[in-house]
Amino acid sequence: MEYIHMVYAVFAPLIFAIIIPFLSRIKHKVHTGWLILPVPLLIFIYFLQFVGSDFETARQTIDWIPSLNIALDFYLDGLSLLFALLISGIGTLVVLYSIYYLNKEEQLGHFYTYLYIFMSSMLGVVLSDNVFVLYTFWEFTSLSSFLLIGYWHYREKSRYGALKSMLITVLGGFSLLGGVILLTIETGTTSIRGMIEQADLIVNSDYFLFILIFLLLGAFTKSAQFPFHIWLPDAMEAPTPVSAYLHSATMVKAGIYLMARFSPIFSEVPLFFIILSIFGLVTLAWASYMAVRQTDLKGILAFSTISQLGMIMAMLGFGTSYAVFAAVFHILNHATFKGSLFMVAGIVDHETGSRDIRKLGGLMTFMPISATLAIFGTFSMAGVPLPFLNGFYSKEMFFESALDLGGYSGSFIESLITVIPIIAVVGSIFTFVYSMYLFFGTFRGEYKESELPKKPHEAPFMMLVPPMLLVIGVMVIGLFPNMFNQALITHSADAVYGDEVAKDIKFWHGWDSPAFQMSLIVVAAGILLYLTKNKWHHIYRVIPGRFNFNRVYDWMVEKIESVSNRITTAYMTGSLRLYMILILTAIITITAGAILISDGFNFEVQDLAPITAPEVIVASIMAIAAIGTTVARNRIAAILILGVVGYGLAILFVMYSAPDLALTQLIIETVTVVLFLLCFYHLPNLTTNNNSIVHKGTNVLVSIGYGVLMLVIGVTAYNSRFADTISNFFMENTYELGGGHNAVNVILVDFRGIDTLFEVAVLFGAALGIFAMIKLRQDKGAK
């Protein structure tokens, strides 16, 4: 195709996100939202030009990291186009709505910056063909969603909700990365197109199960599927435009998108069908059941979103041509009515000051336009069989596809197939109940003036425009369901199904159509349940009762923190003795283990010097003195005994032909003993070791272990010489090259002079340190 400027479309909001902080400085003159409203509108118009029955896919590639085969590879097919239109279209409406929702006193710069980062990344997710680029944008949506949920960061619940959504979606994001990496390894390409072409290879690979689970985890966390749905209700702390945009129309559908995108690979796999259908239906039923229990308008809508996402996910799992078409159709429908409902809920909140459905009621007289909009939204959501509501069609198609499953064998799958329509109906009944509850609870019934903080009144007209446009969308699709078929929806469904899907949406199925009968059952049972709601409402005390997935989450977060804290405090006690024991034990085990494994011990008696009496005597005295230091009770005795060891060593140096060493050792030992005596004068006497037996035992064990280890190493090393000494060179060249006769001294100052230089530096440093320690006293006054 000619017009390939997708990269501008994707990055335009991001570029504007950089400019917005400067634009928002123009305060009190014009709302920042007006200045940037054209951006999503232009993107919407740009994508609109692709719509048409002669649709062709388009592609644009820009190198990013060629060495890793990562490119900004934007690929537009029907599915991407549908999502791109939703993102930019609803984005435009949400920006318009937010202009009236947020007043100029708010930090608008922050809001629109986050929102536009989100818009860019969402467009990136749906348009990327490169899995790593997709992952990058994916994480950006998590990040910007986190920022938007925590927009009112001075509220504790906002911070809690933001953190929760971050933890859960990033968990899924990492697992998606794992899946993506495995896919890349398996197929050798980073392109989704390329992967779909190698579907057989992936399905038959050893990693297939991991790939599937990783991708599912990513999609389920993002799209709030059971049991990862818990972050979405808490994300309702975000400003309502955000809830309408991210948490109903776009971001939560990223997981759906991912599944739809990869379904050409997985659709033949029974496991994919099983997992997606089960989780989708459980999500549908559980969330619609829980929605009736909520008292917050946005809480109801959040659970309703979860439930509708479950329905779409289940249809993707069904994987039949009809179900895929229905899923894609419902993505569009859900975005229209749910977006409008969120906006109406925001208007109610804005104009009455409360979102609590127990305080609301009888608002129809005050807010007729909002109420009218809400009627269409809620009735469409409930799937009321009226031919101008798009929700009705998708619900019927859902039932029809639930009834028309097959092509799989196996007793489990067969029994699953029989259960699916029943769960679908049950979930839809509760959908009907909460939809009615939402509308009638808010707009009909008794008006409770005393409970509301504000006197309710209709919203400004411009605030009503965005939900109005969405409701018009609901009705247009409702009245002319086949209008977008050729131009848009079939292309999307083709992309998901991987084959031609040509379907017409029927207005009327006839009374004997089972799907229609199911719809009637839903309506009848729904009305009955809604009217008797107060009678059976106490069932929530039994199911779920006190059980709550939020508690599981809180418990896990709290446990992870406390357990890791406990582990850390268990060994980071601040006791040096313990650290030493740990270090030494590690040395002993690792070294001894290495010796044992490699069979390295080598005891031979060869090339040894003869044993003579004087040295043995000196050595014995030293040994006794060394042992003496450990038992000495008297500090002066301990110091003097240590001196005996030092002088003994000096004598050994004499015996072993090392005059320089003996000299140095004598002097140093003397100075050290003097220093010890100087310090001992100031230090308290040695106390008796009133340690427990265990303490002492460990000390003895570790020290003996270390000594034995060194003995083994010494003996082995001595007997394992592989090369001759290089000292002959030093002895021969001491005079020729060094100009001296004393080889040790020549080595120190000539051959290896650098050592000496830094040894001098060490002494200098020690001296400076000692001086500083004694002279500089800043705390507690000089002593």
Place this chain on the structure above:
Amino acid sequence: MEIIMIVLASILFTTGVYNLLQKQFLRIIIGTALISHGAHLFILTMGKLKRGAPPVEDYGVSNYADPLPQALILTSIVISFGVTSFLLVLAYRTYKLNNTDNMEKLRGLNNE
């Protein structure tokens, strides 16, 4: 003879480590001193013992002790002396400031 010296060095290591694991600062410094003695002896032993005259060139002598380990030990002695003296003054200051030389009590602050 080397075996005996290695045994002696091991005894020095053992007692040094044992002292190192005690509570009192002074004992810990004694432990480090013993360990450095052991290490010096170890280095010397590894370079073979009693193989000739001191490594000072002299007329008519052909067998010398290995000068390289000696040079290494000399460096090491000086460095361990520097560290030991620093530690001693540190012990002195610690005791003056905290009125204890018990390492179990010198654990720093909880919120570190």
